[in-house]
Amino acid sequence: MRIGVVTFPGSLDDGDAARAARIAGAEAVRLWHGDPDLHGVDAVVLPGGFSYGDYLRCGAIARFAPVMESIIDAARGGLPVLGICNGFQVLCEAHLLPGALTRNQHLHFRNRDQWLKVEATGTAWTNGFTPGQEILIPVKNGEGCFVADTKTLDALEAEGRVIARYIKGNPNGSQRDIAGITNEAGNVVGIMPHPEHAVEALTGPSLDGLGFFTSVLRSLAKDGQLAGGQQ
């Protein structure tokens, strides 16, 4: 199975997302922001970083990249898409996910090993976890404070679309401790912490991040939706 990893100018954790996909057993395919061709990938990861320097607004420019037009269409067609950190911001700017990510409440960039509680496990990227499972994933961002209006927040809760919450501390002030959410269909997931940095005992605080990548392989195998069925 082939997982595409997009590189925007200013993407930083793209190599790490590709490594995580490989460790999970997938073939990592590098996608270039200027190339609308998804090269028949079965899923896409929008990696962390500072796309276009995060100038204007995090993710605001990246959403208009040629590759994003294809990804937005494919996502609406069911292509599994995971947005990590800056990728989450891009997904919100692209309106594939509700809400927005704003400056951390304490106004500082923060990098720490963060405990999360997994909630929605019906998505393409979290089906390998058990509801309530506590996982340890690095968080590192300056603008990771998830905000949305109460109506949206209530809807996310009611529809079980919160995929993970911060526990044992909230690193950025996100409303309702929300660390990640999914769309109605469950194929598009955005998460602020970095699963791709918790996939090796030697470099991460845990192996918990691997679950996101093995989950998508599982769901792809199950649904048999392979070889760019979205194109």
Add this chain to the structure above:
Amino acid sequence: MTTQQSGFAATDVLATGSDEPDTVERAEKSPDDLQPYGELGLKDDEYAKIREILGRRPTASELAMYSIMWSEHCSYKSSKVHLKQFSEKAPKNVRMLAGIGENAGVVQISEKLAVTFKVESHNHPSYVEPYQGAATGVGGIVRDILAMGARPVAVMDPLRFGAADHPDTARVLPGVVAGIGGYGNCLGLPNIGGEIVFDPCYQGNPLVNALSIGVLPVERLQKKEATGTGNIVVLLGARTGRDGIGGVSVLASATFDEEAEQRRPSVQVGDPFMEKLLIESCLELYDAGLVSGIQDLGGAGLTCALTETAAAAGTGMRVWLERVPLREPSMSPTEILASESQERMLLIVTPENLDAVLKVAEKWGVWATAIGEVTAAAEDGTPGRLHITWNDHVVVDVPPGSLADDGPVYNRPFREPNDVMLLQADRAETLPRPSTGDELRATLLRMAGSPNLCDKTWVTEQYDRYVLGNTILAQPEDSGVLRIDEESGLGVALSVDGNGRFARLDPYEGAKLALAEAYRNVAVTGAEPVAVTDCLNFGSPEDPTVMWQFAEATKGLADGCLELGTPVTGGNVSFYNQTGAAAIHPTPVVGVLGVFDDVSRRIPMGFPPPAKAGGDLLFLLGQTRTELSGSEWAWVTHRHLGGRPPKVDLAAEQALAKVMAQASRSGLVSAAHDLSDGGLAQVLVESTLRRGIGAKVTFPEDGNSPFVHLFSESAGRVLVAVPRGHDKAFLALVAEHGVPVNPLGVTSEEPVLQVEGQFSIPLDELREVWSSTLRNLFGGTAELVNRHADADAEPAEETEAPAPVRSVTLELSPQVPGGPINPSAEA
């Protein structure tokens, strides 16, 4: 933004009385025009030498170029005569591919791979404008690494500030930390270590040093020579603006005065996104073999890059200055030559490769402009000339070597300060000491919470240590450890250390102690130390006593490197860290690079959960003497600085390193931590809190008092934890290398630090004292409590718009803040 302070904008006008630039033709016609060379930092005899070289008065642009290239910062005119020891005394080392004189030293670590690393200062700009000063410090050192053909893979930052509770420290520190994070994080480089030291001597002169390390395939090593007559000179990266004009000559090469605040225009402004694009485009150009020569533009901007690349090749250069892309079209030729705008590189490319180069630049959205071409040396072999025009006016016509290589060299007078004898006589060993268990307990807690020894998470949490996915160990570990090759596990360890108090008491020994500590920090992780970089931070070289400190320190470092077999591969000198008559402590900061054949055998500093009941066994390697002078204890409890620094025994350090490397290979040790500032007490605090594992400590009957055991700062010591069953093999290994060893107790699941017969401290109490200091001083990253404790949280509070949280509540997570914790280390 005005540049009047720097005088560079003024010079054109001053010399010509009009907006027309001062040309060579005009200079020949008006030999007696008065020129503001003094204002540009040039001495009378230096100006006379320039006239002699040119056979006429310099043009305004030439004058500016000489003033920059002959500044202390660029020419090393005061330090050269001392720095040459690093080459003369350099130990033979087959790993060295490039050394002093290059942008950075290059060390081969495998048949195919090499690493390049260097530490540099950005002290003065970081005081004037903390955020941009520190940010561009990172950007500058990263371009040095890039210019060698390497992909930058990490940064480290040794920082020194005034008193932690001084109001101005509250201005400088948060700005510097935010600048380092803001630039490094956006660049995608993990920050894997450094230092944060507070001392009143740095009040007006904070030290912001930046180290970067990069990796390259051996065959990708780049040269700076502008070879090949007819080759094109390409300026790559950001457009040129008025920022940073006169940075090196005005800021870095003069003592601060009350006008420092007005010098903000001399501080460069950074754009990390542009630098990221610059890195990616340069690496693509290298791999495509499109570059015949490259040089970064840092201090001295175009002036330095043009003259150094031409001088290195003995060629000449023809440059059309009006082609340089500008942010401000009104810039004069002198300003264009002097600008220190960031994120620029100078490429030398063959004409047939030019289009390919421009295409790569276009792909990454980076400006690339052909601004000139390489010209031949004369028939008789004399080097070519640097010929620069601006809209058909000839504004520069000089021999490049006269700027790059033939700057003035001073053998400045130096003499031992009168107070050294008195200072050394005033020993800390005679100060009143705590003796009872309760007094020792109180002292340990007071020390653990003191600014230099407390938890630095407030700072390091603002740096990304994970990006690139190869960080094996990061701060607060003894060294930063990076995986270089994912297949073989080949990697490196890096540590930077300095101790200004020791160097103040004895600069020669102090430099050796800094080297010994960095060497030991690398060794305790299990790596083999191989090479050194240094950043020498001192006061004004025009003060003979400062010059004496510098001479002693460089001699000490050169001697030490020779004895340890670790050559100095490059570095940087920062003089004039002085406000008025008050100079900083002499502060040689030493970086040591170590190599791992396999990083999976690295040894962390935190005690792991014991594998067997009864805990791991603790041993103290090395000899503890009553050495308290210059110690953290003397400073924190008595505000005392006097006596002689601890004895340094480099042979003992080498034996210790051999033991640690072998122990790492055989997997005999579960944790190891080097003893330095704060002594054993601080090591126990850090190794227990790292993972919340307690310790029961029993001191050996060796005549030392419990106080000396806890707080002496004798060098050459390491605390190790050895899993039961490995102790016989470990002690045999230690004996084999003749390293002194004492059993010191055991680790324990019980979260308590216990010193037999003296005191015990619950780790929670210890952690609160240790971790609250910087939070209380600088606020900001207060822990945010979970507001969604469970599903049925109050809707009311959720609807509140997020507002900056300043309140401080306890760290709830059992996870110790700091570097990654590796399950594998538990095995």
